[in-house]
Amino acid sequence: MSRVHLAPSAARKGVRSAKPALPLDVILKGDCVAAMEQLPEKSVDMIFADPPYNLQLEGALHRPDQSKVDACDDHWDQFGSFAHYDAFTRAWLLAARRVLKPNGTIWVIGSYHNIFRVGASLQDLGYWILNDVVWRKTNPMPNFRGRRFQNAHETMIWASRDQKAKGYTFNYESMKAANDDVQMRSDWLFPICNGGERLKDEDGAKVHPTQKPEALLARVLMSASKPGDVVLDPFFGTGTTGAVARRLGRHFIGIEREQAYIDAATARIDAVEPHDGKSLTLVAGKRAQPRVAFLSLIEAGLLEPGTELTDPKRRWTATVQADGSLCEGGEQASIHRTGARVQGLDACNGWTFWHFDDAGTLKPIDALRQIVRDRMAAAGG
Amino acid sequence: MSRVHLAPSAARKGVRSAKPALPLDVILKGDCVAAMEQLPEKSVDMIFADPPYNLQLEGALHRPDQSKVDACDDHWDQFGSFAHYDAFTRAWLLAARRVLKPNGTIWVIGSYHNIFRVGASLQDLGYWILNDVVWRKTNPMPNFRGRRFQNAHETMIWASRDQKAKGYTFNYESMKAANDDVQMRSDWLFPICNGGERLKDEDGAKVHPTQKPEALLARVLMSASKPGDVVLDPFFGTGTTGAVARRLGRHFIGIEREQAYIDAATARIDAVEPHDGKSLTLVAGKRAQPRVAFLSLIEAGLLEPGTELTDPKRRWTATVQADGSLCEGGEQASIHRTGARVQGLDACNGWTFWHFDDAGTLKPIDALRQIVRDRMAAAGG
DNA sequence: TGTCGCACTGAATCGATAT
DNA sequence: GATATCGATTCAGTGCGAC
Numbered sequence: 001m002s003r004v005h006l007a008p009s010a011a012r013k014g015v016r017s018a019k020p021a022l023p024l025d026v027i028l029k030g031d032c033v034a035a036m037e038q039l040p041e042k043s044v045d046m047i048f049a050d051p052p053y054n055l056q057l058e059g060a061l062h063r064p065d066q067s068k069v070d071a072c073d074d075h076w077d078q079f080g081s082f083a084h085y086d087a088f089t090r091a092w093l094l095a096a097r098r099v100l101k102p103n104g105t106i107w108v109i110g111s112y113h114n115i116f117r118v119g120a121s122l123q124d125l126g127y128w129i130l131n132d133v134v135w136r137k138t139n140p141m142p143n144f145r146g147r148r149f150q151n152a153h154e155t156m157i158w159a160s161r162d163q164k165a166k167g168y169t170f171n172y173e174s175m176k177a178a179n180d181d182v183q184m185r186s187d188w189l190f191p192i193c194n195g196g197e198r199l200k201d202e203d204g205a206k207v208h209p210t211q212k213p214e215a216l217l218a219r220v221l222m223s224a225s226k227p228g229d230v231v232l233d234p235f236f237g238t239g240t241t242g243a244v245a246r247r248l249g250r251h252f253i254g255i256e257r258e259q260a261y262i263d264a265a266t267a268r269i270d271a272v273e274p275h276d277g278k279s280l281t282l283v284a285g286k287r288a289q290p291r292v293a294f295l296s297l298i299e300a301g302l303l304e305p306g307t308e309l310t311d312p313k314r315r316w317t318a319t320v321q322a323d324g325s326l327c328e329g330g331e332q333a334s335i336h337r338t339g340a341r342v343q344g345l346d347a348c349n350g351w352t353f354w355h356f357d358d359a360g361t362l363k364p365i366d367a368l369r370q371i372v373r374d375r376m377a378a379a380g381g
Numbered sequence: 382m383s384r385v386h387l388a389p390s391a392a393r394k395g396v397r398s399a400k401p402a403l404p405l406d407v408i409l410k411g412d413c414v415a416a417m418e419q420l421p422e423k424s425v426d427m428i429f430a431d432p433p434y435n436l437q438l439e440g441a442l443h444r445p446d447q448s449k450v451d452a453c454d455d456h457w458d459q460f461g462s463f464a465h466y467d468a469f470t471r472a473w474l475l476a477a478r479r480v481l482k483p484n485g486t487i488w489v490i491g492s493y494h495n496i497f498r499v500g501a502s503l504q505d506l507g508y509w510i511l512n513d514v515v516w517r518k519t520n521p522m523p524n525f526r527g528r529r530f531q532n533a534h535e536t537m538i539w540a541s542r543d544q545k546a547k548g549y550t551f552n553y554e555s556m557k558a559a560n561d562d563v564q565m566r567s568d569w570l571f572p573i574c575n576g577g578e579r580l581k582d583e584d585g586a587k588v589h590p591t592q593k594p595e596a597l598l599a600r601v602l603m604s605a606s607k608p609g610d611v612v613l614d615p616f617f618g619t620g621t622t623g624a625v626a627r628r629l630g631r632h633f634i635g636i637e638r639e640q641a642y643i644d645a646a647t648a649r650i651d652a653v654e655p656h657d658g659k660s661l662t663l664v665a666g667k668r669a670q671p672r673v674a675f676l677s678l679i680e681a682g683l684l685e686p687g688t689e690l691t692d693p694k695r696r697w698t699a700t701v702q703a704d705g706s707l708c709e710g711g712e713q714a715s716i717h718r719t720g721a722r723v724q725g726l727d728a729c730n731g732w733t734f735w736h737f738d739d740a741g742t743l744k745p746i747d748a749l750r751q752i753v754r755d756r757m758a759a760a761g762g
Numbered sequence: 763t764g765t766c767g768c769a770c771t772g773a774a775t776c777g778a779t780a781t
Numbered sequence: 782g783a784t785a786t787c788g789a790t791t792c793a794g795t796g797c798g799a800c
Contacts, residue, residue, distance in 0.1 A: 056775045063771095064790040066726045072773050082504055112513035112538070113775060116504065119497025123463055131530045132493040134515050136568050137772095142791035143564060145776035146553040146666075149512045149604075150792080152566035154773080155536075157493070172527040183524060185533035187517050187568070192772060195795060210773050223530075295559035295603075299571070299596035305660035322629060322656055323552060323603050324559020325664045332664050334558035376570050379519045379533070510775080547777055553790095563792065667789065668778085717788060730788050 027254040032234035036095035045229035103167040127159040217244040239265025295324030309354040408635040413615035417476035426610035428487040434495030484548040508540040554666035598625040620646025676705030690735040
């Protein structure tokens with residue numbers, strides 16, 4: 001196993017006499033289980049892991065414009081069966097648990113393909129789940145075939161080493177302060193990693209298929225670690241964990257098998273300018289006006305299916321359907337499409353066009369949307 | 382096992398001759414595994430399950446070998462109780478899978494305490510996960526001790542019976558129309574069940590500790606079932622699933638052990654006023670409409686053989702043949718194959734690609750298909 | 763230099779029917 | 782059951798070039 005030392009200044013100042021054998025601010029090349037077994041036990045404060053998701057993709061997927069989706073079909077994501085994946089998962093979780101300090105915590109991110117197996121293995125091995133945290137994506141990939149809900153989130157599990165470990169780090173007050181003085185919730189809103197943050201090679205191709213956004217890691221590290229802590233990432237990839245750790249004054253240990261990822265991570269982390277802890281601010285992550293589905297008005301009981309809606313001049317009438325569409329002249333479509341159709345226009349804002357009768361006066365359904373927005377406001381975007 | 386019949390009018394009109402043994406709109410009293418084993422196999426369209434996750438509610442804590450677990454101190458005892466929960470989970474998921482139609486789907490809701498075990502068991506038993514859907518609570522209970530993030534969501538898993546089952550119900554067009562004409566995402570925002578909806582006893586105490594909001598069930602049923610479908614809830618509780626099913630024109634089968642819950646559910650469901658059937662129709666996407674052969678347009682006189690068709694940018698031209706094919710560059714094939722070939726693509730929707738000249742403006746031949754469909758509908762299908 | 767339009771992209775378990 | 786054909790389907794954003 002070879003070591004790639006990084007960020008020498010950070011490494012120098014961070015060497016701890018109590019744990020002389022623990023390499024800091026380095027990337028260890030090799031298999032993560034073998035690498036973790038070489039580390040001293042009970043030595044790291046936090047583990048962040050983004051393991052392979054075990055996606056089981058059959059054929060190619062095309063967008064409606066017939067372009068091909070660049071799938072994550074890398075060899076490291078191929079497992080023969082759930083049993084193989086479980087064995088892999090237990091092995092690295094076990095090695096991770098040995099390395100973790102008694103009061104340390106672990107974060108694992110995944111999707112529905114793998115997260116249930118990861119969560120069950122965590123529990124089986126004695127970890128104690130503290131929260132599951134949902135990363136809601138502001139800009140997820142659509143479901144191109146229209147056969148499912150848009151897969152708009154991923155799940156992180158946050159767990160302590162065991163049930164009785166009560167001294168784990170959780171910066172409750174700073175999370176609350178960063179969240180308009182209310183408790184930080186278990187659902188976080190962040191964009192996916194793209195634009196200038198996304199690492200590209202000379203050809204403009206993405207270096208790593210699943211690079212995570214730094215904002216996500218920043219909240220993880222800010223909420224559940226302290227300055228000077230050691231954060232281990234056994235699936236280091238292109239080093240988002242390392243870059244954020246260095247920026248936030250934490251030490252990192254990365255483990256990665258692919259030299260190309262190590263090279264990219266090395267350059268990336270070396271370019272990071274560490275901040276002092278005081279200048280750190282959290283991304284609020286709220287959006288100006290969260291979307292409210294017309295269906296929500298019906299689900300909330302503000303509109304009954306069968307209700308008749310009209311335009312302000314009562315020229316047209318349409319019936320509210322239980323599925324959140326409008327029915328007019330035998331045709332059934334959204335509030336917007338129906339409003340456009342009756343007027344013979346290409347587009348229409350159904351929220352302001354359609355009105356309901358409130359004790360003799362016409363009011364736009366937008367007023368009901370505002371009621372829903374007010375009720376939902378506490379939850380943020 | 383006793384049966385409590387409910388909503389007699391709905392039950393009468395809903396009896397299906399094809400499945401005489403399937404009780405509809407009833408609550409079956411007893412253990413859900415035993416009750417499901419009494420139902421005919423492959424008989425229900427959807428299952429919604431809100432299983433208990435508090436291990437204490439599962440009776441005395443026993444390992445699978447029936448040895449008693451005296452304390453949950455170390456992680457092996459944890460594993461023992463998790464194994465017990467897994468056995469319980471597998472038992473009811475297996476019985477549920479037998480009752481489910483081949484194209485049926487199951488929804489299971491849970492929190493981080495149990496959802497990972499449920500999800501892994503679903504996968505182990507052959508279910509195929511379609512989405513995990515996050516219920517974001519507008520008004521979750523705070524974390525009183527300030528040691529964790531506010532637990533502000535629960536997770537639902539939506540799965541088909543098998544990987545191969547592609548014909549499951551998903552009302553994609555309804556959901557999209559109901560959500561400002563963009564796809565419905567996997568994160569849903571709803572308030573928790575309180576206020577007038579929350580069932581209380583004479584003393585003002587909650588009848589059931591985990592009553593789910595009707596709005597949540599309404600979106601589940603509206604997105605993934607059709608009017609007239611049979612929805613089974615093996616952990617019926619106070620009957621949210623039944624109440625919403627009745628309101629939305631779906632049949633329900635509830636299974637519940639506690640008489641107090643059955644009594645509350647019975648009264649609650651009897652008081653539900655079903656929506657008018659006309660307001661329950663779903664948005665009909667193209668997939669739901671009858672297929673029309675391109676030849677039919679020619680036979681109907683809407684297109685003359687010899688007519689020239691072009692793409693929207695007039696880059697290519699093809700000639701309509703009398704046999705319902707297109708001719709371009711000396712080659713003759715279907716509208717789809719020809720469109721794909723001229724663009725150098727694998728696939729193409731000829732209906733939207735090819736246009737005809739209507740007094741100077743290009744219109745897609747899909748418009749002519751709609752005329753044929755309208756005529757077919759007017760003629761009574 | 764500002765605006766507009768077009769091309770491109772992201773952890774994706776993404777048919778149905780007739781022969 | 783396997784094969785062939787029909788034909789249905791995308792959101793939020795970045796970046797570049799045209800004008």
